[in-house]
Amino acid sequence: KNEVEQSPQNLTAQEGEFITINCSYSVGISALHWLQQHPGGGIVSLFMLSSGKKKHGRLIATINIQEKHSSLHITASHPRDSAVYICAVRPRDDKIIFGKGTRLHILP
Amino acid sequence: NAGVTQTPKFQVLKTGQSMTLQCAQDMNHNSMYWYRQDPGMGLRLIYYSASEGTTDKGEVPNGYNVSRLNKREFSLRLESAAPSQTSVYFCASSLSGPNEQFFGPGTRLTVL
Numbered sequence: 001k002n003e004v005e006q007s008p009q010n011l012t013a014q015e016g017e018f019i020t021i022n023c024s025y026s027v028g029i030s031a032l033h034w035l036q037q038h039p040g041g042g043i044v045s046l047f048m049l050s051s052g053k054k055k056h057g058r059l060i061a062t063i064n065i066q067e068k069h070s071s072l073h074i075t076a077s078h079p080r081d082s083a084v085y086i087c088a089v090r091p092r093d094d095k096i097i098f099g100k101g102t103r104l105h106i107l108p
Numbered sequence: 109n110a111g112v113t114q115t116p117k118f119q120v121l122k123t124g125q126s127m128t129l130q131c132a133q134d135m136n137h138n139s140m141y142w143y144r145q146d147p148g149m150g151l152r153l154i155y156y157s158a159s160e161g162t163t164d165k166g167e168v169p170n171g172y173n174v175s176r177l178n179k180r181e182f183s184l185r186l187e188s189a190a191p192s193q194t195s196v197y198f199c200a201s202s203l204s205g206p207n208e209q210f211f212g213p214g215t216r217l218t219v220l
Contacts, residue, residue: 096141
C-alpha cells in the first residue's frame, strides 16, 4: 500500500468549476506539501502546512492531522490551472514521500 | 537569483557510459536533494544532503553516487548507466529539514 494516496488520479472540469483534490497518508508527519507540476515539467511548491488551513489567491489547502487527510481546493478554475498536483508528506526526518499526482485539465 | 539550476537539460547515453548531473543553488540552503520521476510513479528520493559535507541514501540509491562539493553544489553521478536509469531527474533544495523545497527544471536522461 502506498504511504501517500491521491484522488482522483485524473480530473477534467469546465472553467469556473470548484476543484477538490484529496490526499490521504498513513504515516506520522511533521508537514505536508502541495506541489504543482506544469506540462513543461517544472515543479513549484504551493503550500507547506502542518495544521489547519492556508490560502493563496484561488488556492486553499487544508489538513486534518487526526484523520491523516489533506485537500487542495481551487476556486473559479481556469485553463492555466491545468497541471499535475502532487501531495507530499514529511515524516519526522529529513525525507519526503510523494504521491503519484493528480492530473487536472480545465476546459475553456 | 537563479534559484536551483541543473545541467544538462537533456542527455542521451549508451549503456555503460558514465556522466555527472550538476545542480547548484544560490539561496544559501543547507539541504539538497536528488529525485527521479518515472511515468506512473511519484518522485523518488535518490540521495540527499542535509548539510555541507554530509550525504545520505534515499529510497533508490543503487547505481548512483553523489558529491556535496560545497554548500551551493550537489552533483549526481551515474558510473555505468543502465536503461533502467532512463528518467527525469530533479534537484531540489531547502533551507533545512522541514521547510519548503525549491526544485530545479529537471534533466531528461535517456539510456539506450
